[in-house]
Amino acid sequence: MKPARFAYFQPDSVDEAVACLRENGGEARVLAGGQSLLVLMNRRQIRPTALVDLKRVRGLDYLVRDGEGLRIGALTRHIDIENADDPQIRTAFGVLPESARLIGHLPIRTRGTFGGSIAYADPRAEWCLLAVLLDAEVVVVSEDGSRTVPAKDFFTGAHQSAARWDEIVAEVRFPHPAPNAALVEFGIQQGDLPVVAASAAVDLDARGRIASARIALGGVADRPVRANGAEKAAVGSVPDGRLLDHLAQLASKELDPPADPRTDGHDRKELATVLVARALRASIARGATAGTGATPRTGATPGTSATAGTGRQADHQKAEDR
Amino acid sequence: MTAPSDTAPERLPDLVSDVASEPEPAPIPVEVTVNGDPRALSVEARRSLADVLNRALGLPGTQVGCELGACGTCTVLVNGEPARACLMLAVQADGTEVETVESLARDGRLNALQKAFSEKYALQCGFCTPGFLMLATALLRKEPDASRERIRESVSANLCRCGGYSQIIDAIESVATAGADATAGDAIPGDAVPRDATPGAEPTTAAEPTPGTDARS
Numbered sequence: 001m002k003p004a005r006f007a008y009f010q011p012d013s014v015d016e017a018v019a020c021l022r023e024n025g026g027e028a029r030v031l032a033g034g035q036s037l038l039v040l041m042n043r044r045q046i047r048p049t050a051l052v053d054l055k056r057v058r059g060l061d062y063l064v065r066d067g068e069g070l071r072i073g074a075l076t077r078h079i080d081i082e083n084a085d086d087p088q089i090r091t092a093f094g095v096l097p098e099s100a101r102l103i104g105h106l107p108i109r110t111r112g113t114f115g116g117s118i119a120y121a122d123p124r125a126e127w128c129l130l131a132v133l134l135d136a137e138v139v140v141v142s143e144d145g146s147r148t149v150p151a152k153d154f155f156t157g158a159h160q161s162a163a164r165w166d167e168i169v170a171e172v173r174f175p176h177p178a179p180n181a182a183l184v185e186f187g188i189q190q191g192d193l194p195v196v197a198a199s200a201a202v203d204l205d206a207r208g209r210i211a212s213a214r215i216a217l218g219g220v221a222d223r224p225v226r227a228n229g230a231e232k233a234a235v236g237s238v239p240d241g242r243l244l245d246h247l248a249q250l251a252s253k254e255l256d257p258p259a260d261p262r263t264d265g266h267d268r269k270e271l272a273t274v275l276v277a278r279a280l281r282a283s284i285a286r287g288a289t290a291g292t293g294a295t296p297r298t299g300a301t302p303g304t305s306a307t308a309g310t311g312r313q314a315d316h317q318k319a320e321d322r
Numbered sequence: 323m324t325a326p327s328d329t330a331p332e333r334l335p336d337l338v339s340d341v342a343s344e345p346e347p348a349p350i351p352v353e354v355t356v357n358g359d360p361r362a363l364s365v366e367a368r369r370s371l372a373d374v375l376n377r378a379l380g381l382p383g384t385q386v387g388c389e390l391g392a393c394g395t396c397t398v399l400v401n402g403e404p405a406r407a408c409l410m411l412a413v414q415a416d417g418t419e420v421e422t423v424e425s426l427a428r429d430g431r432l433n434a435l436q437k438a439f440s441e442k443y444a445l446q447c448g449f450c451t452p453g454f455l456m457l458a459t460a461l462l463r464k465e466p467d468a469s470r471e472r473i474r475e476s477v478s479a480n481l482c483r484c485g486g487y488s489q490i491i492d493a494i495e496s497v498a499t500a501g502a503d504a505t506a507g508d509a510i511p512g513d514a515v516p517r518d519a520t521p522g523a524e525p526t527t528a529a530e531p532t533p534g535t536d537a538r539s
Binding site: 055111 | 368373
């Protein structure tokens with residue numbers, strides 16, 4: 001179908017955009033890449049009275065190292081993150097370019113934006129998951145100024161966020177490097193949003209024990225969630241296979257995934273167990289190789305999200321065979 | 323492909339009657355280069371790029387399938403990158419360069435990639451073909467020697483429901499491994515034996531792209 005009619009605005013700056021948004025009241029929407037918004041509008045699931053197109057707004061597409069952290073401008077496209085060639089980003093935030101490859105297909109990634117995905121707040125989306133895993137902060141801007149919301153408080157439900165109707169997501173800040181972070185996922189088809197995604201960032205101490213572990217899951221609740229119990233239980237342990245499986249079960253036990261038309265909650269709990277174990281293994285494998293001066297530009301390391309890609313390819317083939 | 327006059331704002335008939343009673347917002351001016359031609363248009367903001375290509379610019383090659391970004395048959399190149407023309411408003415294309423399937427053939431002659439699709443039986447009903455051609459054009463321009471695996475991954479973006487993926491991959495691979503420039507209209511393996519060809523010369527060798535014919539690569 002075609003979208004219903006709307007008033008169209010193309011402001012030249014963030015200031016103009018937020019003014020325009022407020023002027024048009026709560027029924028206006030912000031258009032960035034449009035790869036989710038236009039689907040909803042084509043289906044007429046939503047009928048915004050006005051669109052505030054950010055295409056003329058300059059200076060919101062960037063990946064900038066900030067001290068040891070990373071700041072990503074909201075209009076940075078998925079493809080720009082996938083192709084980020086700064087070796088420091090590849091080393092400290094390699095999980096970002098790797099996960100970008102899992103988002104949609106290339107023609108979606110050339111248009112869709114990082115900030116758009118965060119603002120859309122899909123509980124399965126890779127960027128939302130990684131924002132929660134890596135304790136990112138979301139910078140939102142309105143006519144009243146800007147404020148910073150921790151990712152764990154930003155996502156408040158399926159496609160719901162702490163951003164008010166008159167606010168625009170301007171930037172996401174990842175405060176700390178995460179060289180060991182890994183993301184794995186299971187989807188029905190390549191390019192689809194995953195059914196369940198799991199991510200982990202494990203740091204080992206000098207004796208090879210787990211110094212800290214962060215585990216986050218997507219697709220198992222109305223927003224990305226951290227597995228706090230499993231994270232706590234991990235600290236101080238030797239990361240052998242038995243422990244990782246145990247942690248994965250702990251993480252899964254904390255979940256109560258709602259049923260959806262395609263899968264019931266039980267399916268996704270099982271998936272979560274498997275995927276958390278894989279994510280933990282991938283993260284630990286990455287930690288083990290990090291000290292060897294591995295070249296940061298060589299795409300995906302075996303065992304990280306590339307594994308997920310291959311896995312999904314296999315699943316995709318199965319789907320085609322049917 | 324001749325298109326309607328560039329000067330007159332193009333008006334499209336209403337597509338959906340349930341909103342016909344609502345006041346129509348003012349059309350938005352759009353300047354876009356389509357297949358090398360700069361075009362100035364005036365379009366309603368809710369028109370997709372695909373619809374404007376089809377209906378206002380007289381370029382019917384871009385197919386519209388699902389209109390949800392799933393099938394990929396509307397794939398065009400925007401600033402050289404593949405994009406879904408159904409998930410892009412025409413107003414978003416303002417200031418960009420758009421390439422459609424109509425840009426591939428030159429003077430009525432299929433280019434190497436199109437020829438390969440024909441020779442390898444890479445189409446049955448043909449509905450998905452423009453999207454696959456543009457997807458493959460983008461891939462081969464960036465990676466002229468793309469591996470079969472890369473091609474497989476790339477074409478997973480689009481749907482073919484005649485089930486011709488193997489042949490589509492074969493066709494793209496044959497152009498990739500042939501080393502022909504898929505974007506140059508003159509590089510057509512096996513096509514148009516040069517006038518001064520020696521009798522008995524192997525005609526299937528990929529012709530060298532004529533210098534200057536491919537301004538984009």
